[in-house]
Amino acid sequence: MSDLNPCAWLGVKGPHAPKTLAVGAWTLIGDVFNRRGPVLPRQANDPDDYERKLVARFWGRYIGVRFGAHSQLSSIIRDPSGALECIAWSDESLTIVASDAPDWLVKKLRPAWRINVARLSQALLDPFLSSGPLLLDGPVAIDPGTVQPLPLTVPARSIWNPADIARRSLAPPPSLEDAAASIRSAIDEAVTGLAGVSGPVAAEVSGGLDSSLVASSLTRSPSVQVALWLSAYGATPESDERAYVGVLGEALGIAPECVPHATGAMTEAWLERTSQGLRPGLNGLDRAHDMDWAARLDRAGLTALMTGKGGDSILLQRSTNDVFTDLWLAQGWRALFAPDVPRLAMENEVSVWSMVREARRHGRHGQHLPMRDEGFLVPHPLPTAHDWLADCDEFGPAKTLQIAGVLDSVSRHGPSMLTETVDVRHPMCAQPVIEACLALPTPLLTHGGRDRGLARYAFRDRLPEAIIERRSKGDMTRVYARMILDNLAVLRPWLLDGRLAALGVLDPSAADPLLTRESLIWRGAYSTIIVAAAFEGWVRAWERRLPPADQ
The missing domain is CATH 3.40.50.620 (HUPs)
Structure with missing residues (x-):
């Protein structure tokens, strides 16, 4: 534990205690490195010009804090990679910026937080919301590449976006x-x-x-x-x-x-x-x-x-028809003369004309990112995409999926x-x-x-x-499938009689026939089941941790 100024202190734990670095008015907490060849933004009359250049000139795993008058916290910044979680909340005159909310802190402060069931449902269905807004109402999650002013009711400002x-x-x-x-x-x-x-x-x-x-x-x-x-x-x-x-x-x-x-x-x-x-x-x-x-x-x-x-x-592991669609959207019929097109068709075991048909169809139907849907998750009527995916209409499906992959990188x-x-x-x-x-x-x-x-x-x-030149890829699917099959006696009551079912996020009548050895061997659905099991554990942990709604 150390003082940052007369009104702020830093407490850390874990195998690698973070360093601090002063960069202008900012104090960066974590691992900070100089970029070898930074590409500095050039925007006239930009109130966030300094912060945009900061995240372009430095990279790492850091959270930044800025202090204003009387050494009071005035802004928070999170590095674009999102390598350190960052949330903030205020408790009377105390503002807490943290990468975790351990039991002892929640029990001591007893914040009036609540599980947001709508966001919980959305995050279960949408794999790209795992690093988006918190599933709790109360604390403010600072997104990667944003500046969050104080008070926390002021909207955050984006200074880095993968689409840019x-x-x-x-x-x-x-x-x-x-x-x-x-x-x-x-x-x-x-x-x-x-x-x-x-x-x-x-x-x-x-x-x-x-x-x-x-x-x-x-x-x-x-x-x-x-x-x-x-x-x-x-x-x-x-x-x-x-x-x-x-x-x-x-x-x-x-x-x-x-x-x-x-x-x-x-x-x-x-x-x-x-x-x-x-x-x-x-x-x-x-x-x-x-x-x-x-x-x-x-x-x-x-x-x-x-x-x-x-x-x-x-690095784009998915060399699918979507790659040709990106090329088609950029070049039109000239895409047919690209030297890699025959190989791409062969790798996907389709004809070049099938890829052309898919590319032309994309222009009519637009982007569709994968969702979790195994028949037992209750869809939410108002699906919400992550902000990083809200401005991808100018890109083809492969580039859009790559941008979505950055969200997956944050969650790792x-x-x-x-x-x-x-x-x-x-x-x-x-x-x-x-x-x-x-x-x-x-x-x-x-x-x-x-x-x-x-x-x-x-x-x-x-x-x-x-x-x-390796063609195959190591695959642990059967290993993890065996783990689920061998533990159905635990997973069935965990999900069928659990809190997700009680909250209306999971349909137990639809899940019941799926959570059998015969169904799983025939249909799969392993990944959605284990994800739902993790969400169930999270709900149980936080319902026990938070005070009852009437307190």
Whole structure:
């Protein structure tokens, strides 16, 4: 605990206590790095010009506070990557800015917060609302890339929006070599910056492309020491990637430790324990694995882990018909002469004319982002999209989905059993990588008609051919499906007799026939079930934590 000024103090906990940095009138709390090649905004008569340039010149994992007259808090800023959660609320003369609201604080202050059932329903249906407004009425969530003035009743001002960065992709594209260089530089910058925050780190290597990109950057940075390379393999053939991990280790001169993916029985206690935070604990559902890795890092004396998570969405893992639609919207019939079009059609097992038909249909029907809909969630009559997705009409479906992927990147920073003891760092979710990829058109990101084609091309001289040219992808679906099937005795009453059903958010009569081994084996729906289980735990935890409505 330390004083920021005579009227403000900073309290921290966890494996990596944040630093503070004064930048003009702002005090930035967290990890802050200088951008290697910032693109500064140029807007005349912009009242937020200084703040826009601040988030362009610096990147990291930080919250900023600004003090005004008499050392009183006047504004809050949150970095564009959203790596640190940030909420604020006022309690009489006290204003609290926090990344969490632990039990002891809520019990002490007894704030008059309430669960917002409408937003709860929306967030269950819309996967891109997991990092949007809180599901609680009371505290104010500061969105990434915004400035929140005081008092908190004043609307926040957006100073960074992924759509603004994505508009650069509408300009004439750079050359393939320049685009590849921008991707390499951004990943190197993010990896080196985050890995250098503290002493020796551990690094996850799965055998897939994204963690391999991170590993290649780690091994090329002389200032970074990786004391443990860790890889988990599943019990099914498609989840066992040890062959690729071995090839990667030989090429990079590293020796990954391959360990079985830990599993364990679910209980109601751990389902609720997973969702104690400000948002449902979607990052903490693989609890046995998290606890196993936390113990392994603890034994190794390490408190930080580098991952490759987030690469799928921002590097464009989905090389689908939507990529051609983006190209069609930009070039019309000239899109047929693009060299990657035949390969893209072959990868999707459709004809070029089928892709043309889909592209022309998009102009009539507009954007449609995926929703969760397995037949047992009760739809809300007024669906609300995240603000970042409200201004995407000028983009094609692949670029829009990439922008939505930035929201997914924000949610990856959420708490879990692993983050309670280890500082988990996601360089693919960092601002340099986000901005470099958003600024490029999707057909360029899928160079060669391949998923993450540009990243493959950019790192072709750093990674073994087996990784670059790999067609398959590690798949844990059956592992997680088995986890749900083996725990139906816990999940059925948890959901059918739970609070989501009582609040009218989940239809128990529709869920009942789905929550059987026969139905799940035949239909799937595993991901929606486990997400609903996390939301159920969150509701139970917060209903117990908050005072009754009549108090």
